Amino acid sequence: MRLDPVRRRLATLLAVLVATSGLALVAPAAATAAPRPLAAPGDSGDDGEGGSKSLVEQLEAASKGFVEAKEALDRSKKRQQELVAKLKEIDTELGPKQGALDEIVRRSYRTGRLGPMTALLTADSTGSMLDRAQTLETVAVKQDRAIRDLKDARARQEQAKLAIDASIRDQQKQLTIMAKRKTQAEGALKAHNATTTAADDGGGSGSTGGGSSSRAAAAPRNSDGSLxxxxxxxxxxxxxxxxxxxxxxxxxxxxxxxxxxxxxxxxxxxxxxxxxxxxxxxxxxxxxxxxxxxxxxxxxxxxxxxxxxxxxxxxxxxxxxxxxxxxxxxxxxxxxxxxxxxxxxxxxxxxxxxxx
Structure with a gap:
């Protein structure tokens, strides 16, 4: 069917309008395949994380500080356990060492504390003098060794006790840091959220949203256990x-x-x-x-x-x-x-x- 001149002009005008404006003839764009990028720079803009730059930075600092303090706490507790076990070993050593020294002292008093001059004056002969001097030297060496061993054990005992006390102080420090970091994170979220109990669209992940029993291989760590x-x-x-x-x-x-x-x-x-x-x-x-x-x-x-x-x-x-x-x-x-x-x-x- 042929169009009259008026209809042809109207059809041409409509085609021009559609071509220049793209009205409804262009296919809808596909949904983006990545999280929305930063809309506008600045501290208050969403940077693709669903929160402001300041919130993300606070959460990062708080969580990192908390985890590092917790791991330091765990290492300190492990060190304390090792020190307690070592202290028990030292305590077990102290009894026999003290007993050995006491026995040397008792023998010394039973036989008399012989000095070199006394041994020389009371000896019946040159041979007996040498024997008594040798006996005296042997007793003195044993006594000196026993005293050193006892002193060393007691010094190690005191060092272990001091180290345990230091571990306990360190643990209290880490607990304080953890509490502060927890408060920091929760305070930042509370200020950020409209409410502290946001709806979850029915059943969210939460702590009961299903899990996996799979155990991941641990990431490499330093010799002290830190990342x-x-x-x-x-x-x-x-x-x-x-x-x-x-x-x-x-x-x-x-x-x-x-x-x-x-x-x-x-x-x-x-x-x-x-x-x-x-x-x-x-x-x-x-x-x-x-x-x-x-x-x-x-x-x-x-x-x-x-x-x-x-x-x-x-x-x-x-x-x-x-x-x-x-x-x-x-x-x-x-x-x-x-x-x-x-x-x-x-x-x-x-x-x-x-x-x-």
Whole structure:
């Protein structure tokens, strides 16, 4: 059917308008496959973690301080146990050593304290004088050795007692630090959250959200049991950036234990652990970061979050965020609200793992 001139002009005008404005003829853009990037720089802006830069920094400092103090406390308690066992050994030594010295003294008094001149004057002959002098020397040597052994044992006993006292003082110091760090973390969250009991959209992860019995292999540690300082030195297999060896270890352990969904670690932002190579986001969905997790994806996130919590000490976990909650080593699960309202900043489509 042919269009009259008026209709042709109207059709042409409509085509021009559609072409210039893109009205409803362009296919909707695909949902982003990564957590929302920083919207605006500055202390108050969300840096992709669902919280402000200052909050993330406070949580990082508080959690790291708490864990380091707790590990120092554990090492101090272990050292105290070793010292107590050593003290018992020394106490056991002291009895026989004191007895040996007492016996030498008793013999000396029974036979008389012979000095060189007395031995010479009372000897019947040259031979008996030499015999008595030799006996005297033998007794003196034994007595001197017994006295030294006893003094050494008592000195070691006193050193062990002092070391135990120092360990106890150190433990009290670490407990004080832990309490302060716990208060710091919870205070920062309380100030950040709209309320301290945020809703969890029905059943959240919490401490009863399902877990995993898998035991991760421990990350390498220093000879004293502490974790070595690490920087962003290894290639991130999930991006073009870098991560720390400990972060890579945690990611590999989780994968080996069956958590094989999409992962993204390094990314550029102004705060948090991602740009330091000490954080990864583990998608609840298999192929990428989708909408709010539900069903099997929600269960996967619950199990993964608890996997990292159950292995926190072995892997060197700093904190875990999942479904508007954050797990802190000092306080367990706490509300973590005021994201941007999307699944990425609310952490309802991925488990965030921060490492020491």
């Amino acid at each position: 070595p300082n690490e920087s962003c030195t290894v290639n991130d297999p999930t991006t073009t950036g870098c991560i720390t060896p400990r972060t890579l270890h945690a990611m590999k352990e989780a994968k080996a234990d069956g958590f094989t969904h999409f992962v993204a670690c390094f990314r550029h932002q102004n705060s948090g652990e991602h740009p330091q190579g000490r954080a990864c986001d583990f998608a609840a969905d298999r192929g990428g970061f989708g909408g709010i997790a539900s069903g099997s994806s929600r269960d996967y996130g619950n199990r993964l979050a608890n996997y990292f919590i159950n292995n926190a000490s072995r892997l060197g976990v700093l904190y875990v965020i999942w479904f508007r909650r954050i797990w802190l080593p000092s306080s367990g699960w706490k509300a973590y609200t005021r994201g941007n309202g999307d699944p990425s900043s609310d952490h309802t489509n991925h488990v965030h793992l921060s490492m020491r």
